[in-house]
Amino acid sequence: MSKKVLAIYYTQSGQLGEIIDNFTGPFAEAGITVENVRVDLLNNYAFPWTTDRFFGVMPDCVLGVPAELAPFELKETSYDLVILGYQAWFLSPSIPFNSLMRQPAIMAVLKDTPVITITGARNMWLNAFVKVKTLIHATGARLVGNISLVDTHPNPVSFVTIFHWMLHGKKDRYLNIFPPPGVSDADIKHTRVFGEDTVRRLNSSQWEGLQDEMVKDGAVRLKYNLMVIESTAGKIFKLWAGFISKRKNKRAWLKVFKYYLLIAFFIWGPILLTIDAVFIRPFSSRRVKAKKEFYLNLN
Numbered sequence: 001m002s003k004k005v006l007a008i009y010y011t012q013s014g015q016l017g018e019i020i021d022n023f024t025g026p027f028a029e030a031g032i033t034v035e036n037v038r039v040d041l042l043n044n045y046a047f048p049w050t051t052d053r054f055f056g057v058m059p060d061c062v063l064g065v066p067a068e069l070a071p072f073e074l075k076e077t078s079y080d081l082v083i084l085g086y087q088a089w090f091l092s093p094s095i096p097f098n099s100l101m102r103q104p105a106i107m108a109v110l111k112d113t114p115v116i117t118i119t120g121a122r123n124m125w126l127n128a129f130v131k132v133k134t135l136i137h138a139t140g141a142r143l144v145g146n147i148s149l150v151d152t153h154p155n156p157v158s159f160v161t162i163f164h165w166m167l168h169g170k171k172d173r174y175l176n177i178f179p180p181p182g183v184s185d186a187d188i189k190h191t192r193v194f195g196e197d198t199v200r201r202l203n204s205s206q207w208e209g210l211q212d213e214m215v216k217d218g219a220v221r222l223k224y225n226l227m228v229i230e231s232t233a234g235k236i237f238k239l240w241a242g243f244i245s246k247r248k249n250k251r252a253w254l255k256v257f258k259y260y261l262l263i264a265f266f267i268w269g270p271i272l273l274t275i276d277a278v279f280i281r282p283f284s285s286r287r288v289k290a291k292k293e294f295y296l297n298l299n
């Protein structure tokens with residue numbers, strides 16, 4: 001009997017949809033039909049963003065507050081594989097993805113089902129992925145693969161270009177000087193290799209080893225410095241989100257957070273990395289290895 005595959009995701013710019021289309025290309029070639037469902041919020045975020053709206057979603061993202069989704073339908077009540085696309089927003093799963101994971105229809109189809117997660121992030125997806133894993137495991141699903149695509153340009157460059165993209169709506173070169181933002185076209189096209197790896201597993205239902213195979217093909221590339229920044233920033237964002245959510249004048253505090261983020265990114269971040277490079281990294285190779293394994297781990 002033909003295998004049933006669901007690919008479900010939210011995307012604002014269309015980037016994650018493009019990634020998923022490339023990933024599922026080999027499925028169609030192997031005669032496997034993929035039900036492709038793009039979800040939206042009932043009151044969708046306008047794209048491009050304004051600065052205020054962009055920063056305005058921070059507390060709800062970090063605190064995991066869901067929003068109402070526009071109604072959507074699934075053709076089946078169970079699938080042989082579910083592909084979940086998510087994006088990182090403020091080091092957390094985006095509000096639309098978080099909301100999707102709380103839908104009874106999704107929770108029902110995920111139970112006892114193999115799942116592959118895919119993200120197209122700037123470059124900081126680690127904290128979000130940890131939270132995504134918790135949401136997935138709560139449904140009783142089995143995470144068998146994870147693909148994390150990122151903007152591979154240096155961190156300060158992608159910080160500038162993502163704001164150009166998010167605030168102007170075009171994935172083009174800022175000032176004609178900076179590189180294009182987001183996941184590169186080449187990396188998006190390369191996603192079909194992971195699709196080929198998956199089709200082979202899908203036909204045999206032997207999921208063990210899929211993630212190792214995809215990691216060898218470049219599905220996840222961890223960078224030590226980004227791990228250091230994320231583990232500190234994740235805790236600080238949580239404090240900010242809790243603090244701002246309780247304030248009456250949220251707008252004013254979100255502005256303060258915006259300036260904090262700029263200072264943290266361009267001043268505290270480099271200081272933190274220097275301290276880490278001198279005093280911590282040389283003496284903690286085992287801890288670094290364990291941390292890398294933690295982020296690669298699907299459990």
Ligand SMILES: Cc1cc2nc3c(=O)[nH]c(=O)nc-3n(C[C@H](O)[C@H](O)[C@H](O)COP(=O)(O)O)c2cc1C
Pocket residue numbers: 010011012013014015016017054057087088089090091092120121122123124125162166
């Ligand atoms: C509000 C907001 C916050 C974001 N925060 C992060 C982040 O913390 N880490 C990251 O790597 N990318 C971040 N991004 C980029 C997204 O993960 C994603 O790459 C981009 O929004 C394109 O996704 P799309 O397919 O939904 O258009 C953020 C984007 C938005 C809109």
